Amino acid sequence: MDIAERYHALDAQVYPWFEAQWQRVVKLHDSQHLPHALLINGMPGLGKQAFAEALAGYVICHQPRDGRACGQCRSCQLLNSSGHPDLYFLAPSDSGKAIKVDQIRELSDFMHSTAQQGGYRVVILNPAEAMNTSAANALLKTLEEPGNDVLLILITHQLGQVMPTIKSRCQRVDCHPPQLAQATQWMVEHLELSEEEAAQLLDVVHGAPLAAIEFKEAGHRALRGKFLVALKELLQDKSTPFEVAASFHKEDVEALLSWLQGLLADVSRIKVGGAAAPIRNRDVQKMLNSVAKYTSKDRIFTLVDTVQQERLGVARRQNPNKQLMLERILIDWRDLVRTE
The missing domain is CATH 3.40.50.300 (P-loop containing nucleotide triphosphate hydrolases)
Structure with missing residues (x-):
């Protein structure tokens, strides 16, 4: 070379x-x-x-x-x-x-x-x-x-x-994520955002400033908004996992899985610490509180493991069919709040 x-x-x-x-x-x-x-x-x-x-x-x-x-x-x-x-x-x-x-x-x-x-x-x-x-x-x-x-x-x-x-x-x-105040100030200076906008972006990307820049520049805010609505409608039986998977499998699936993993982490925090527990996805706190109320820790942790494994597979291009993978995960998401 x-x-x-x-x-x-x-x-x-x-x-x-x-x-x-x-x-x-x-x-x-x-x-x-x-x-x-x-x-x-x-x-x-x-x-x-x-x-x-x-x-x-x-x-x-x-x-x-x-x-x-x-x-x-x-x-x-x-x-x-x-x-x-x-x-x-x-x-x-x-x-x-x-x-x-x-x-x-x-x-x-x-x-x-x-x-x-x-x-x-x-x-x-x-x-x-x-x-x-x-x-x-x-x-x-x-x-x-x-x-x-x-x-x-x-x-x-x-x-x-x-x-x-x-x-x-x-x-x-x-290397750890910076303190929220430091990261927020850096983003305000470099992206010309308000402190509130910067803090919201950092919440979504788990405090990583460069990931926040990529999120903003890639136009992921609209995609995340659509995905959150779809997840909420799944819980309400307004749509099916197959319909949602068909709508999103051509999008940035790794990003979708990352956001879902973040939601599940917040559900775990609420399950342990109650509704007052600090979470990152505060814009959907009502939905997360509801999931935490009706699900079990075992279901949450099982789905977290599944999402983590699928993220790894996507990153290594090991998954042959993203639509089928999303269907399986979305079925488990919907079933978090279902009683047997």
């Missing part, structure tokens, strides 16, 4: 909610204690890729200062133009596909080569959970003997899907 095939335009930046994690890795680097492999863990939509790219730029920079890359040296110029020969991006060849063993073998050749600009060679692998078993086992050999001045940055959105042997050979950098 040549540099043109493994390069993409950088979005290197450290968002305010990652400042503590950034200071930690910079301190490790400056004290010459940076490990050869980092595992950046957190939910999607937080900016982990941008964090990884900023770190790559920092360790490759010839003259970093004040905890940031200088932006002026030859390495920085390469990073921000045609691509840097000592930076390697590894991702599935197609979105939703697996990272395969042949890709890891090519990566190993890069990691054991000589840095063309001197200093570090850096690999950003995203997402780590996309590696199939053969690829993960091949990477283990590289992790055991990575070579000198090599930094492998693995990004994961689903830590539980990463092989334990991979996790044990990496130092973890956990």
Whole structure:
């Protein structure tokens, strides 16, 4: 693989909610204690890729200062133009596909080569959970003997899907959603929203600011509104699971499942804490209160597990028929409030 095939335009930046994690890795680097492999863990939509790219730029920079890359040296110029020969991006060849063993073998050749600009060679692998078993086992050999001045940055959105042997050979950098006040203020400044609008968006996407931006730009607000109405009508027997599945199976099914999972999480909170429990989907609180009142914890948790598994299957393109999958899930949603 040549540099043109493994390069993409950088979005290197450290968002305010990652400042503590950034200071930690910079301190490790400056004290010459940076490990050869980092595992950046957190939910999607937080900016982990941008964090990884900023770190790559920092360790490759010839003259970093004040905890940031200088932006002026030859390495920085390469990073921000045609691509840097000592930076390697590894991702599935197609979105939703697996990272395969042949890709890891090519990566190993890069990691054991000589840095063309001197200093570090850096690999950003995203997402780590996309590696199939053969690829993960091949990477283990590289992790055991990575070579000198090599930094492998693995990004994961689903830590539980990463092989334990991979996790044990990496130092973890956990990334959490920012505090609501910080995220709201950032969105107000960057999207020209009111605080109320920003807070509502963050509720829908579980507090991930970049996911909120994507939600807004993709026009998902209208789709979510239609989906919520359909879910309510299912509970009221005004429509059937088959009709709803037929209406939505050509939409962004992963987004639909994400929203449904969020609704179920709120139902669980209400079931445990009562109607006053804090929830995210406050615009449909009445419906959620009703579901919590008439369903059982076992039914909720069973459906949560089902939705989670189907989301994983959709992300990996394993589900052959989205309409049938939606039908099964929507039947279970409707049956949450049905008595035997």
